[in-house]
Amino acid sequence: MKRIAGFALNYYKVILLFAILIVSSSVTQDPVQNIKNMIMIQAPFVMIYSFGMTLAVITGGLDLSLGSIAAFSTCAAAFLIIEDQIFVGIAVCLLIGAGLGLLNGLLITKAKVNPFIATYGMDWVIRGAVYIMMGGAMIYHFSHDFKVIADGSFLGISNLVYIAFAILAILMFVFQKTVFGRNVYSTGANIKVSRLTGVNTDMVIIIVYMISGVLASTSGLLYVARLDCAEAFLGKNFGLQALAATLIGGTSLKGGKGGVGNTVIGVLIMVFLMNCLNVLKVSTLWQDAVFGLVIVVSALLEMAKQRYANYLQL
Amino acid sequence: MNDTILEIRNISKSFSGVPVLEDINMSIKKSEVHVIVGENGAGKSTLMKIISGVYRKDKGDLFFEGKPVQINSVQKALNVGIGIIHQEFNLLPHRSIGQNIFLGREPIKSNFLKVIDHDLICKKSKELLDYLGLDIDPRTLVYNLGIAQQQMVEVAKALCFKSKVLIMDEPTATLTRKETVKLFEIIRKLKSEGVSIIYISHRLEEIKQIADTLTVLRDGRIVGDLSIENASIDQIIRMMVGREIKDQYKRQYHMHGEEVLKTENLGAKRFSNVNINVHRGEIVGLSGLVGAGRTEIAKTIFGEDAIEKGSVNIYGKKYHRMSTQKATKLRIGLVPEDRKEEGAIMEMSIRHNIVHAVLPRLFKSSVISKKTELAVATKYMEELGIKAPSVNKLVKLLSGGNQQKVVIAKWMCADCEILIFDEPTRGIDVGAKAEIYGIMSELVERGKAILMISSDLPELIGMCDRIYTIKDGMVTAEFSRTEATQEKILAACV
Amino acid sequence: MKRNDYSRYREIKGLLAGVLLLFVFMSFAAEGFFGWYNLHNVLKDLLILMIVASGMTLVILLGKIDMSAGSVMSLASIVTTLLLSYGFHIAFALLGGLLAGAIIGLLNGYLVGVLNLNHFVATFATMSIAKGLALVACNGDIISSDSDILLFIGTGKIFGLFFIVWFAAILLLIMFFVSTKTKFGYKIYSIGGSEQVARLSGIKTSNVYLVTYVIAGILAALGGIFMAGKANSGNATIGDGYEFSVIATVLIGGTPFEGGKGGLLGTLIGAIFLVILKNGLSMLGFTPAWQYALIGLAILIAIVADVSINERRKAEEKRRVKL
Incomplete structure (x- = not known):
């Protein structure tokens, strides 16, 4: 009994993944195409901004401003890209992402605002700024050269997958293999010890939020290229979905644990779940409620795991 | 009855x-x-x-x-x-x-x-x-x-x-x-x-x-x-x-080396006008009641608390501002009073904790080589006699004494010249205490300088070359090893 | 010998001066701001904000937060109008709306107080659950009501003053009384001051969390019903982002995140400040998009200021208290 419970708690993610997969494929006519669609097209977007959230969660915070950073940076860049200045546009987009992330980081480290409140507040401010900038308009009909970033494929696999996995590889390397990555984990696990060991914890946190901002604007850019449209409402659900994916993936809110690898599984669970609801003809209006439930459930699972671990040790 | x-x-x-x-x-x-x-x-x-x-x-x-x-x-x-x-x-x-x-x-x-x-x-x-x-x-x-x-x-x-x-x-x-x-x-x-x-x-x-x-x-x-x-x-x-x-303090007293740490009229939140100095090869004690400002002095020297007045001199160079980053670069290490919250990361492994401070110096290219890391961690684990089945064991699973040794190993691994011990033996069993005293003695014999804070008077007297007494944020007296007695120190503290 | 209430007054004195200054500024700068018609309407907004904020104040006094307040408002407005549209009596409809708030509150209290989940994330999750349920219930539409009573709740007047003025006056008095004079209020302050101390004094903390979150849920639902009454319709986006204003109101009013001090009086002044700012900005001709960004910015500045002032105060207190 003890063993089964332990197994279930350790591998619940994989079990969940397969359960959802089986349910969703059993009701679709073309399960292979369906799964391919999810992995090729839907998952990469979610993955990229969820990585941003995961990094923030590892430092012991979180980033709820992902969606509005994506909207603001892409809308600003869209003005350039529509004039065919694609590279300048992309550079501006990523720079704005980094800049807004920097603001988040400064609010959290220097002004000592709780990360939740800081990024939630920034979300509102940035979203307001996007509304002002766009004034209700949209920018669309981009050139083919730009759209191909998201639409194109290589060897039959969507560019999105390559981009997402390139980012994953880089992040895995940086956060598992470098001194900086180690400092991010130690800062998340215990900021006081890390500071007393000579780690510049403020800098670590600021850089992580900047990376998170860049990842948000990257995924925003891909969305714009895919939808061929930049609008102020982009990414309304990013924060919520990314948090759900990160937590169900097993990165702990306490910080210092988990990683982007876990989040890949978390994202797959979320994407499959959404798809499953789609297939079952559940209204998309349920989305918010489902995200919320996933967050609660994963927090509860995390707690159960913790208790079980303590129980095993004694 | x-x-x-x-x-x-x-x-x-x-x-x-x-x-x-x-x-x-x-x-x-x-x-x-x-x-x-x-x-x-x-x-x-x-x-x-x-x-x-x-x-x-x-x-x-x-x-x-x-x-x-x-x-x-x-x-x-x-x-x-x-x-x-x-x-x-x-x-x-x-x-x-x-x-x-x-x-x-x-x-x-x-x-x-x-x-x-x-x-x-x-x-x-x-x-x-x-x-x-x-x-x-x-x-x-x-x-x-x-x-x-x-x-x-x-x-x-x-x-x-x-x-x-x-x-x-x-x-x-x-x-x-x-x-x-x-x-x-x-x-x-x-x-x-x-x-x-x-x-x-x-x-x-x-x-x-x-x-x-x-x-x-x-x-x-x-x-x-x-x-x-x-x-x-x-x-x-x-x-x-x-x-x-007296049994457990195996100190050998040599000539002291150069002065490496000195405070000049140092003042901050809970203390003022503190003038103390520490030489190589010397253990200097800070005695005082809880709340007298001893820990604050240590944390100010280490850069965790801001210096408000005066300066800290390290290796003869004057610093009016300190930060923990600067202090660790200057090879100062702090073994804090609160081991669980400030000393070691409980949720991480022994290995992570031991190499924590030395990381940037050990891996100049910033890429961590797991082999080197393991070798270094294992070396210090053995040197300090940390009792654990492997270097990958989480620190929270160790006994208090072994946790403290992990903290000390972290600073030894970073090759610290000046070490500050704040209540190093609090909550540690008798056997481990003696081991920690042994480590401290060995450190000073290697020419390191130690500033030691303790509420345990026999321990202070047994270990230190000199003892300063602190009362209400002021240094009230200084005793050499030969003149220090429990009574005298206590009288200067209260 | 200074009294507690007196020292409390000293703390909010600066804020009071700021509110007066803002009021005078808006009166001169914004055309149409200083007039009975406008101010009476501002008062209505103020009291809706204050009703929700009084629940939030209790939660923040506990050292916790309730992100779900805005969504609960939406949910309550939908539930009430939906029940009306199914032909239920207005009393049941109102009760249903309040019950929805109570249930979300209970869920919050259970997750935070009993299961010990991170309060930010737990209430953030219930926020999206409540929002989702509201959206599903109304299918994304606005639900209009033809109830005169709901309309009266939102816009009706008694003796020349809006119904809500009388209602809120009584409600807030009760809340003030409960939070400062009763055993329950004392428990909230104790837990916020130090949960451990409270527990060592034999206070059953989880019960207090449960009850406080339920109260906060019901008050948020009440705010949502008033909002619904104002438009005589239910809308799943009615409370979008409202929790942000509410939290800011409480913080501006001098109840810090760590809990244990502050209170409703400060929140009232914070609410006045925020509502005058909002109304004044629109009177000054800022577009809604600009208002959105400017108010967000103002709130963020207020939060940053609050945090930094508290940091300094805490440092000062640490010097005196050994805790």
Whole structure:
């Protein structure tokens, strides 16, 4: 009994993944195409901004401003890209992402605002700024050269997958293999010890939020290229979905644990779940409620795991 | 025996498998002051927390006034008549004295909505404060009070419950001599009114003044019950430590090297005008009461707290601003008092913790080589004798002594020249203590400089070349190894 | 010998001066701001904000937060109007709306107080659950009501003053009384001051969390019903982002995140400040997008200021208290 419970708690993610997969494929006519669609097209977007959230969660915070950073940076860049200045546009987009992330980081480290409140507040401010900038308009009909970033494929696999996995590889390397990555984990696990060991914890946190901002604007850019449209409402659900994916993936809110690898599984669970609801003809209006439930459930699972671990040790 | 009010039988308790109390038997008589002494980590506080319902006991029984009682919550203990004044205060700084005294059992004016009778609180609190000889308005917010006054509020809180047994856990640790005298008066007054007092203290000299009976705890066991008339301080000390004091400090005293650390009129939040210096090959002690500003001095030197006045000189170079990053780059290391919160990352492995400080220097290219990391961690783990099955074991699973060795290993691994030890042996068992003393001696023999803070006087005297005493944020005296005695140091601290 | 209430007054004195200054500024700068018609309407907004904020104040006094307040408002407005549209009596409809708030509150209290989940994340999750349920229930549409009573609740007047003025006056008085004079209020302050101390004093903390979150849920639902009454319709986006204003109101009013001090009086002044700012900005001719960004910015500045002032105060207190 003890063993089964332990197994279930350790591998619940994989079990969940397969359960959802089986349910969703059993009701679709073309399960292979369906799964391919999810992995090729839907998952990469979610993955990229969820990585941003995961990094923030590892430092012991979180980033709820992902969606509005994506909207603001892409809308600003869209003005350039529509004039065919694609590279300048992309550079501006990523720079704005980094800049807004920097603001988040400064609010959290220097002004000592709780990360939740800081990024939630920034979300509102940035979203307001996007509304002002766009004034209700949209920018669309981009050139083919730009759209191909998201639409194109290589060897039959969507560019999105390559981009997402390139980012994953880089992040895995940086956060598992470098001194900086180690400092991010130690800062998340215990900021006081890390500071007393000579780690510049403020800098670590600021850089992580900047990376998170860049990842948000990257995924925003891909969305714009895919939808061929930049609008102020982009990414309304990013924060919520990314948090759900990160937590169900097993990165702990306490910080210092988990990683982007876990989040890949978390994202797959979320994407499959959404798809499953789609297939079952559940209204998309349920989305918010489902995200919320996933967050609660994963927090509860995390707690159960913790208790079980303590129980095993004694 | 009908004059026994509280009897403790066969109580045992262990935390995560480590026994803290084993088979404790004790009886407290009516209107006596029963003193419990023992070294840090002997289990005194744990025992008291069991009696007062904070912890649950694993085994054993409690009898109150001859009847068996089950004490499973603080509330239950209070209802039975057992009150406790904890070592750390349990007061709410933003509530008034009255509100704190009646916390959790405020008198109610009307049953509708349970309206609280604030006037009654004020009146009764005033009476209690008067009884304790304190002239303060009970409506004053607690954070406006000094430490001694807060202590009195705690006493008032316990009195207000009409406790028959009152536990005081190191009540004089933060009091001045004058305040202590006053507290003793109150204790005698309570005693004469039939209250039994369980009094925990480190300060052997004050025990003689108030104790009726004495129990000595060591490593979770009772090693002796004495009546105070037949107990000499020497005897008590011998029972507490179970060994000769001087044995475990194997220091060799060499010539000192150059001066590496010096403070010039250093001042910050809790201290001012501090001038101390440390040479290579030397252990310098900081002695003083809890709250005197010792830890703050250490943290300011290390850059965790901001320097407000004066400067810190490291290797002869003057610094008016410090940061923890700068300090570690200058090869200063801090072994903090609070191991679990500030010393090591409990949720990470031994390996991660040991190489934590040396990382940027060890891997110049910033890419971590797991092989090098493992080799370095293993080397220091073996060198310091950290007992664990592997370097990948989480630090939280180690014993206190081994955790402390991990913290020290972190700084040795970073090749620190100046080490600051803040209460290095607190909460560590006797064997590990000796090992830590050994490590410290070896470090200074290798030419490192050590600044050591400790409340344990024999330890300070045994280990240090020189000792500074701190009182209320000022350096009051300096003693060399030969002139230092417990009495002299204590006199300079209080 | 200074009284507590007096020292409390000293703390909010600066804020009071700021509010007066803002009021005078808006009166001169914004055309149409200083007039009975406008101010009476501002008062209505103020009281809706204040009703929700009073619940939030209790939660923040506990050292916790309730992100779900805005969504609960939406949910309550939908539930009430939906029940009306199914032909239920207005009393049941209102009760249903309040019950929805109570249930979300109970869930919050359970997750935070009993299961000990991170309060930010737990209430953030219930926020999206409540929002999702509201959206599903109304299918994304606005639900209009033809109830005169709901309309009266939102816009009706008694003796020349809006119904809500009378209602809120009584409600807020009760809340003020409960939070400062009763055993329950004392418990909230104690737990916020130090949960450990409260527990050692025999206070059953989880019960207090449960009850407080339920109260906060019901008050948020009440705010949502008033909003629904104002438009005589239910809307799943009615409370979007409202929790942000509410939290800011509480913080501006001098109840810090760590809990244990502050209170409703400060929140009231914070609410006045925020509502005047909002109304004044629109009177000054800022577009809604600009208002959105400017108010967000103002709130963020207020939060940063609050945090930094508290940091300094805490440092000052640490010097005096050994905790």
